[in-house]
Amino acid sequence: MYDFEDKFRNMQLQYFLLLAAALFCIGIYGLITSRNAVRVLMSIELLLNAVNLNLMAFSSYLDPLEIKGQVFTVFVITVAAAEAAVGLAIILAIYRNRDTVDMEQFNLLKW
Amino acid sequence: MFVLSGYEYLLGFLLVCSLVPALALSASKLLRPSGGGPERRTTYESGVEPIGGAWIQFNIRYYMFALVFVIFDVETVFLYPWAVAFHRLGLLAFVEALIFIAILVVALVYAWRKGALEWS
Amino acid sequence: MNLAEGVQLVSFAILAVMMIGSALGVVLFSNIVYSAFLLAGVFVSISGIYLLLNADFVATAQILIYVGAVNVLILFAIMLVNKREDFKPLPNAWVRPTMTAIVSAGLFVLLSTMVLVTPWAYSTESVSSDTTIVLIGQHFFSDFLLPFELASVLLLMAMVGAIILARREFLPDQVITPDKQQQPVLTLPERPRELVGISSDKTSNLDDSRRSE
Numbered sequence: 024m025y026d027f028e029d030k031f032r033n034m035q036l037q038y039f040l041l042l043a044a045a046l047f048c049i050g051i052y053g054l055i056t057s058r059n060a061v062r063v064l065m066s067i068e069l070l071l072n073a074v075n076l077n078l079m080a081f082s083s084y085l086d087p088l089e090i091k092g093q094v095f096t097v098f099v100i101t102v103a104a105a106e107a108a109v110g111l112a113i114i115l116a117i118y119r120n121r122d123t124v125d126m127e128q129f130n131l132l133k134w
Numbered sequence: 135m136f137v138l139s140g141y142e143y144l145l146g147f148l149l150v151c152s153l154v155p156a157l158a159l160s161a162s163k164l165l166r167p168s169g170g171g172p173e174r175r176t177t178y179e180s181g182v183e184p185i186g187g188a189w190i191q192f193n194i195r196y197y198m199f200a201l202v203f204v205i206f207d208v209e210t211v212f213l214y215p216w217a218v219a220f221h222r223l224g225l226l227a228f229v230e231a232l233i234f235i236a237i238l239v240v241a242l243v244y245a246w247r248k249g250a251l252e253w254s
Numbered sequence: 255m256n257l258a259e260g261v262q263l264v265s266f267a268i269l270a271v272m273m274i275g276s277a278l279g280v281v282l283f284s285n286i287v288y289s290a291f292l293l294a295g296v297f298v299s300i301s302g303i304y305l306l307l308n309a310d311f312v313a314t315a316q317i318l319i320y321v322g323a324v325n326v327l328i329l330f331a332i333m334l335v336n337k338r339e340d341f342k343p344l345p346n347a348w349v350r351p352t353m354t355a356i357v358s359a360g361l362f363v364l365l366s367t368m369v370l371v372t373p374w375a376y377s378t379e380s381v382s383s384d385t386t387i388v389l390i391g392q393h394f395f396s397d398f399l400l401p402f403e404l405a406s407v408l409l410l411m412a413m414v415g416a417i418i419l420a421r422r423e424f425l426p427d428q429v430i431t432p433d434k435q436q437q438p439v440l441t442l443p444e445r446p447r448e449l450v451g452i453s454s455d456k457t458s459n460l461d462d463s464r465r466s467e
Contacts, residue, residue, distance in 0.1 A: 036376070037369055039303070042270050044365035046277055046296075048358040053281035055354045058341050061332055065280055065293050068324065072300050075316075083307040085377050090386060093312050094393045097211065100312075100319050101405050104208050105412035107324045108201050111331040112419035115197065118335045125341050136262050137308055145261070192333035197420055200330045204323040205413045211315045212394070212405060219391030227395040230403065237406040241413045248417050 039080035047073035060114045060124045064107065071103045198250040202242075209238050266306055273299040286332055294325045311387040 050069035057063055075096045082092020118124055177183060216223070216231050245251055276295035283289045297320040304313035344350075394402045 036374055038266065038270075039307070040369040041366055042273065042303070044362055044369065045274055047365070048362040049274070049277045049281055051361065052354050052358040056351045057281065059286055061328065061335065062281075062286055062289060065289060065328060068293065068320075069277055069280065069296065072296065072320075076300060076303065079304055079307050079309055079312065083309065085375060087308070087377055088379050089393075090309070090389055091393065093309050093386060094390055094398050096309075096312050097315060097390065098398075098401055098405060100211070100315055101208050101408065104204050104319055104324055105408050107327055108204050108412050108416040109419070111197075111327060112201070112416040114331060115194070115334055116419045124335050127341070127344065136306055138305070138310055141305065142261075145265070191336055192330065194334060194420060197327070197330045197334055198417070200323070200327045201413065201416050201420065204319075204327055205409050207319055207323040208409055209406070211319060212402065215311065215387050215391030215394055218385075219388045219395075222388070222392065223395050230395060230399060234403060234406045237403075237410055241410040244410075244414055245417060248421065250417050250421070 036080055036084040039076060043073045043076040043080065046076065058126050060117070060126055060129070061111070063126060064110045064114070067110075068103060068107065071099060071106075075099050195253060198245075202245050202250055205241060206238070209235075262306060266303070269299045269302045269306070273303070287329075290325065290329050290332055293328065294321050297321045297325065309386055311385075311390055 047070060050066045050073060053066035053069065054063060057066060078092040078096050078099070082090045082096075086092060114124065117129060121128055212234065213231065216227065220227075273296055276292040276299065279292040280289045280296060283292070297316060301313045301316040301321075304316060
């Protein structure tokens with residue numbers, strides 16, 4: 024029979040946090056290195072999901088009664104959906120004007 | 135600490151589901167005759183011959199429908215907890231949910247007026 | 255009846271490997287369509303991890319919104335900008351990926367030491383007897399009421415903005431005819447519908463002629 028301590032030792036908060044950190048770093052790598060604008064947006068989605076994973080892990084392990092982290096996650100998902108809709112529309116508009124999705128070509132505001 | 139109950143069935147279903155495609159493909163590989171001529175690669179029976187590649191540019195109308203779908207999908211996710219907890223929330227929550235829906239009806243009317251819902 | 259601890263650990267490991275592998279695929283594949291499909295894999299495995307964290311409603315919302323809507327939107331956008339283009343090679347192209355990889359790995363080391371060193375204040379309370387969806391509904395209409403209403407405004411703004419951005423089709427090589435200027439004030443300059451009709455008619459004619467041959 025497991026006691027309470029053993030249960031926590033088996034599925035720890037740290038695993039989830041490490042997983043989220045790895046996902047966040049992969050997202051950062053993709054955000055900076057990719058040249059396709061759509062892939063940049065996909066990397067931003069990865070970042071938001073890493074943050075969500077953190078929130079969910081905290082809400083499950085540190086705040087299981089109120090689960091405010093889950094409410095936050097729902098709002099973050101909403102913002103991510105709105106961001107994806109507008110971001111992809113911006114990419115479509117840029118593509119129509121410049122005829123490319125290469126991030127290196129979007130340099131009108133560069134000095 | 136996992137407390138949700140009933141998910142062992144989900145796990146069982148997932149295992150069975152992951153077995154199905156592998157079993158189907160391997161069984162048909164065992165049963166079917168191997169080889170076959172060049173006709174094997176042609177379109178089956180009454181299929182239409184494909185013209186051009188699959189990597190074509192799609193019409194923007196698909197994007198408009200997907201966009202409207204995303205917005206109202208998110209609305210569903212917000213309204214679902216309200217519907218489940220309806221009896222505990224009372225009249226005030228009903229009014230607030232109506233405000234929420236009204237704001238999104240404005241979005242629907244806008245999309246309608248702009249023709250985002252038509253396959254023109 | 256509940257899942258055994260070992261089963262939970264194994265499912266967590268499988269989901270974690272699936273998630274990290276698909277996320278690496280999203281970033282590293284050169285074909286963006288593969289990346290988009292692998293992104294769905296990342297979302298599905300994250301939803302499974304949410305289930306392991308006792309959050310059934312958020313897991314469903316993750317599937318519903320991310321896999322069902324956002325990923326489809328991304329796929330449609332990829333199809334819209336789908337032109338085989340080879341990006342011009344940059345001078346010193348190897349510098350940026352290497353530097354970024356070093357920085358990302360450093361960030362991961364930093365974050366993981368922070369995670370492992372911090373003494374987390376585990377809550378000893380048992381899980382609430384209500385289902386999560388009822389709790390979330392009560393939060394929406396008590397202390398998260400303003401964000402809840404603002405979310406609808408945000409969705410409205412996102413929809414208006416995305417429709418305006420996506421529908422505007424300037425045709426710079428086309429002369430503006432006088433009857434186009436008599437449009438109502440509120441309509442946006444768009445590609446006239448006749449063009450679409452003619453082109454679709456042409457393709458259907460083509461199909462008919464092919465069929466009759």
